[in-house]
Amino acid sequence: MTAKQEALTEAARLRDIAMAIIVTHVLLVMLLAYLLVYQILNPLRALLLETGRSDPVEVSGDVVQTLSQSVRGLIEDVGQTQVALEKSRENLLHSEKMAMVGKLAAGMAHSVRNPFTSVKMRLFSLSRSLKLSGTQKEDFDVISEEIDHIDTIVQNFLEFSRPPRLKMQAVSPSTVVDTAVKLLCYRLDSYNVKATIHRDRELPAVNADPDQFKEVLVNLVVNACEAMTGGGAIDIHERVLQTSTDRQQAEIRITDDGPGIPPAAVKKVFDPFLHHQGRRHGAGVEHCLPNHPRAWGARRSHLGEGRGTTFTIVLPIIGGNL
Amino acid sequence: VSTILIIDDDDQLRISFERLLKEEGYAVRTAASGEAGIRMIDDAIPDLVLLDVRLPGMSGLEAFKQIHRIESKLPVIIMTAFGTTETAIEATKMGAFDYVIKPFDVPQMLSTIRQALEAGRFMRSPVDMDASPDKIQGEAIIGKSPAMQEVYKAIGRVSATDATVLVRGESGSGKELVARALYQHSARSENPFW
Numbered sequence: 001m002t003a004k005q006e007a008l009t010e011a012a013r014l015r016d017i018a019m020a021i022i023v024t025h026v027l028l029v030m031l032l033a034y035l036l037v038y039q040i041l042n043p044l045r046a047l048l049l050e051t052g053r054s055d056p057v058e059v060s061g062d063v064v065q066t067l068s069q070s071v072r073g074l075i076e077d078v079g080q081t082q083v084a085l086e087k088s089r090e091n092l093l094h095s096e097k098m099a100m101v102g103k104l105a106a107g108m109a110h111s112v113r114n115p116f117t118s119v120k121m122r123l124f125s126l127s128r129s130l131k132l133s134g135t136q137k138e139d140f141d142v143i144s145e146e147i148d149h150i151d152t153i154v155q156n157f158l159e160f161s162r163p164p165r166l167k168m169q170a171v172s173p174s175t176v177v178d179t180a181v182k183l184l185c186y187r188l189d190s191y192n193v194k195a196t197i198h199r200d201r202e203l204p205a206v207n208a209d210p211d212q213f214k215e216v217l218v219n220l221v222v223n224a225c226e227a228m229t230g231g232g233a234i235d236i237h238e239r240v241l242q243t244s245t246d247r248q249q250a251e252i253r254i255t256d257d258g259p260g261i262p263p264a265a266v267k268k269v270f271d272p273f274l275h276h277q278g279r280r281h282g283a284g285v286e287h288c289l290p291n292h293p294r295a296w297g298a299r300r301s302h303l304g305e306g307r308g309t310t311f312t313i314v315l316p317i318i319g320g321n322l
Numbered sequence: 323v324s325t326i327l328i329i330d331d332d333d334q335l336r337i338s339f340e341r342l343l344k345e346e347g348y349a350v351r352t353a354a355s356g357e358a359g360i361r362m363i364d365d366a367i368p369d370l371v372l373l374d375v376r377l378p379g380m381s382g383l384e385a386f387k388q389i390h391r392i393e394s395k396l397p398v399i400i401m402t403a404f405g406t407t408e409t410a411i412e413a414t415k416m417g418a419f420d421y422v423i424k425p426f427d428v429p430q431m432l433s434t435i436r437q438a439l440e441a442g443r444f445m446r447s448p449v450d451m452d453a454s455p456d457k458i459q460g461e462a463i464i465g466k467s468p469a470m471q472e473v474y475k476a477i478g479r480v481s482a483t484d485a486t487v488l489v490r491g492e493s494g495s496g497k498e499l500v501a502r503a504l505y506q507h508s509a510r511s512e513n514p515f516w
Contacts, residue, residue, distance in 0.1 A: 106404060110376060113403035114332040116425035121338040124428040125345060151425055158404070 105157045112154055116147055123147075166212065170205040170318055173213070173250050177236055180217035187222065192231030195221065199238045203250045206315040217254070220311050224256035227309070232257045241314065248317040255310040324439050325349040325366075329359035329385065330374040330401065339372070346432060354378075356385030360392070367393050370438050375402040375413075386413050395445045395514055397438040401426075417514050445515045449503040463499050473500070481507035 044063050051070035127140045181188075181195055188195055224234050237253040326348050328339050336352045343350045351368065353359035356377050363371070371389060375382035386398055400413045400421040414421055419438045422431060450462035463473070480487055481504045489497045489504075505515045 110403040113424040114330075114335050117403075118332070118334045118338040120425050120428055121342045125342055128345075147425065 105154075109154050109158050113151065116151055119147060120144070166209040168207055168209055171208055171210045171213070172202050172205050173208075173252050173313075173315065174199060174202040174238060176208075176210055176213045177217060177238065177252060179210075180214050180221065181236070183214070184218060184221055188225065188234075191225040191228070193225050193228060193234055194232075195234040195236065197236045197238070203238050203240065203252075204248070204317045206250050207318055208315060216313070217252075220254050224254065224258060224309065228256055228258035240317065250315050250317050252313045252315075253310055254313075255308060257308045260309050323347065323349045324369040325351065326370045326372065326435070327359060327362060327368040328352045328372045329354075329356060329377070329382075330372070331355065331377050332374075342428070343435075346435075348435075356380035356382065356388075359385060360388050363389055363392055363396070367396060369397075369442055370435065371396060371398045372435075373398055373400055373418075375400060375404070383413055386416065386418060390417055394512060395442065397442045397514070399434060399438055419514070441515060444502050445505075448506055449499050463496060463503060477503050477507065480504065482509070 041063060044067055048063060048067050048070055051067070051074055123140060123144060127137075130136075132140065177197060181197065184195070221234060233256070235253075235255045237251075237255070239251050241249040241251045243249060326343055328336055328343075328350065329352075330336050330339070331354050333354070336354070340350045340352055351362055353362055356373075357380055359371070359373070362368075373382055373386060373389070377385065380388075382400065386400065389396060389398060394417065397419040398413075400418050401424055402421060403424045419441060420434055422434065463470075477500060487501075487504060489500050491497045491500075502515070505511060
């Protein structure tokens with residue numbers, strides 16, 4: 001064999017090897033492409049469709065980019081859900097507390113009302129069998145009246161712990177504010193408090209129970225009056241809120257220029273029957289807000305430190321969440 | 323003398339109530355539980371039962387059901403110390419005469435008791451129609467005139483039906499007697515009349 005022949009044979013072998021490698025590579029590339037499309041891209045697209053369920057996504061573009069956007073959206077959603085969950089857990093805890101108060105109230109009503117009944121019957125017998133003078137007659141009347149008074153307190157306590165049946169209807173918060181302020185005009189005078197309504201135009205209708213809503217406003221205003229010894233001013237601001245999620249909400253802010261709520265009591269404002277230095281502070285707040293969450297689309301409170309207290313009520317406007 | 327049975331687990335309430343009703347001229351018996359009360363009713367049927375909703379052992383509602391089975395025409399006034407009147411309303415639907423919330427207004431309660439006793443008496447005393455004066459026992463609608471004959475016929479016609487009847491007439495003309503006659507001749511005569 002000559003060296004030339006040897007070289008030719010070697011070249012042919014190399015060519016064969018090269019051909020084999022090329023063919024193998026082509027096959028490998030095809031396999032990889034198949035893997036990419038069917039094992040990665042298609043699942044990615046499916047994932048994308050899953051994650052972007054709320055709004056239709058353009059799948060034809062950069063799949064990975066779109067997917068990462070979707071995932072970011074998902075993470076945000078999870079964050080929001082967590083906040084909502086936390087809130088609902090708080091509500092649940094509160095409901096549990098209320099249920100306990102209800103049980104206590106019912107038990108108390110039963111134990112208190114039986115003795116009341118006996119007392120009333122004995123009084124009736126006594127007043128019938130005795131020849132009473134004018135003042136003695138008055139004594140009897142006062143005792144009877146006061147027993148009825150105590151019973152009313154028991155009844156209120158019972159009702160407080162039992163959420164009322166709500167009569168929901170479309171109503172403008174402005175109408176309710178007007179009714180509440182009108183109702184309170186004499187009381188405001190007696191506390192030497194001036195209430196001012198700040199309103200550009202009537203707020204659009206919200207879904208609420210007008211009576212309960214009025215009760216909330218009355219309680220907030222009366223609480224403010226009681227906190228401002230020697231008089232003061234209450235400002236009621238009304239406006240429409242445009243939230244980031246394109247939701248329209250009606251906001252009513254009630255601000256007083258009283259001493260404010262002591263920091264230690266702030267957390268307890270929504271607890272039932274809060275007394276601060278002998279004065280009811282939170283009872284009225286509690287009386288209608290968290291107790292009847294169904295009446296409220298939302299609630300929020302800004303508690304001023306030092307001077308003044310502001311309570312903010314936020315309710316979703318009907319047809320305003322588009 | 324009408325006999326009133328008080329079923330309530332509050333001792334002082336029973337004693338006070340008994341004293342009050344005795345002053346009013348009623349005969350009074352008392353029981354501290356539904357079971358004891360039902361035994362007393364089995365013994366001798368009273369004219370009226372005052373029944374508390376919350377009792378130890380058998381509930382007031384269960385006690386009422388049993389009393390109603392023993393004597394459906396025995397008027398029962400349900401008493402409740404709760405603001406919630408669901409049970410009381412339930413009992414009224416099932417045929418209790420009335421329900422009152424403790425602490426009740428005493429004169430009002432006495433008036434309710436009188437009404438219940440009267441309703442019970444009405445159910446038990448039959449109204450005679452077209453009776454001759456010497457045959458009258460208790461109350462009766464009397465008269466043989468053609469107009470009265472029409473009234474008797476109308477009562478006979480309508481009492482067999484389920485129709486709601488409006489009885490009209492001047493004060494003192496005897497609407498109540500007609501109503502009772504209707505009840506006693508109706509298919510519902512075994513059920514309470516109130």
